[in-house]
Amino acid sequence: MRKQIAAANWKMNLSYQEAENLLNEILSAEITLALHQQVLFAVPFPYLIMGNSEVADDQGYFIAAQNCSEKKNGAFTGEVSAEMIKSIGIKYVIVGHSERREYFNETNETLAGKANACLEQNLIPVFCCGETLSIREERRQNNFVQGQLEQSLFHLSSVEIKNIIIAYEPIWAIGTGQTASVEQAQEMHEYIRKALTTKYGVEIANEISILYGGSVKANNAQEIFSCPDVDGGLVGGASLVATDFVQIIKALKK
Numbered sequence: 175m176r177k178q179i180a181a182a183n184w185k186m187n188l189s190y191q192e193a194e195n196l197l198n199e200i201l202s203a204e205i206t207l208a209l210h211q212q213v214l215f216a217v218p219f220p221y222l223i224m225g226n227s228e229v230a231d232d233q234g235y236f237i238a239a240q241n242c243s244e245k246k247n248g249a250f251t252g253e254v255s256a257e258m259i260k261s262i263g264i265k266y267v268i269v270g271h272s273e274r275r276e277y278f279n280e281t282n283e284t285l286a287g288k289a290n291a292c293l294e295q296n297l298i299p300v301f302c303c304g305e306t307l308s309i310r311e312e313r314r315q316n317n318f319v320q321g322q323l324e325q326s327l328f329h330l331s332s333v334e335i336k337n338i339i340i341a342y343e344p345i346w347a348i349g350t351g352q353t354a355s356v357e358q359a360q361e362m363h364e365y366i367r368k369a370l371t372t373k374y375g376v377e378i379a380n381e382i383s384i385l386y387g388g389s390v391k392a393n394n395a396q397e398i399f400s401c402p403d404v405d406g407g408l409v410g411g412a413s414l415v416a417t418d419f420v421q422i423i424k425a426l427k428k
């Protein structure tokens with residue numbers, strides 16, 4: 175079975191102490207993961223090392239960075255390179271979250287560079303895509319997401335694309351409490367998998383995990399995750415509440 179993944183995106187929240195407590199609380203639920211299940215915690219940069227040591231003994235639990243630079247190194251004050259992230263033992267990086275696209279002007283082209291930078295360091299990008307409300311209202315969401323994939327990922331080889339996790343996050347559902355319906359989620363995930371199939375063949379497309387993100391909560395995770403092409407979720411708000419995120423981990427496909 176493809177990897178089923180519950181990924182927490184803490185964004186710019188929590189003090190160091192609060193982050194450590196939250197991580198401990200979630201880990202103390204001692205949910206044993208099956209081999210095809212994984213849990214990621216995308217934490218702010220200053221907490222990566224602490225997080226990594228907290229999850230070290232927990233099979234299938236990993237820490238992720240929320241961003242990295244597309245540049246290798248040099249005079250880019252304030253940026254953090256893929257090599258730096260790799261050098262502290264981190265394996266996953268969120269790339270192209272819609273908040274970074276919107277507030278930090280990350281384009282599909284920049285994100286192609288970030289995906290490359292990650293893969294060069296053997297880091298696994300969690301690549302985010304998804305449309306705005308107006309694009310969905312105009313029923314252009316499929317072409318729009320296809321364009322994001324084509325421009326940021328489809329230059330990758332068959333070997334490289336297998337090391338990508340995709341997160342479909344309709345922007346209108348992020349932080350709004352308005353989740354995509356199960357039908358909308360499945361429809362887009364199926365569409366993404368078809369696009370991957372056309373480009374890379376069915377075998378590779380069937381291996382790539384596609385997560386859903388946008389108001390995943392403890393009480394809707396199971397229904398969303400049960401869609402055949404949904405392989406877990408990227409979770410913002412609900413990942414900041416230990417009991418909720420524990421429920422979300424338990425909702426992964428068995």
Ligand code: PGA
Nearest residue numbers: 348349388389409410411
């Ligand atoms: P949300 O955020 O779960 O709070 O909607 C999801 C995300 O931004 O990854």
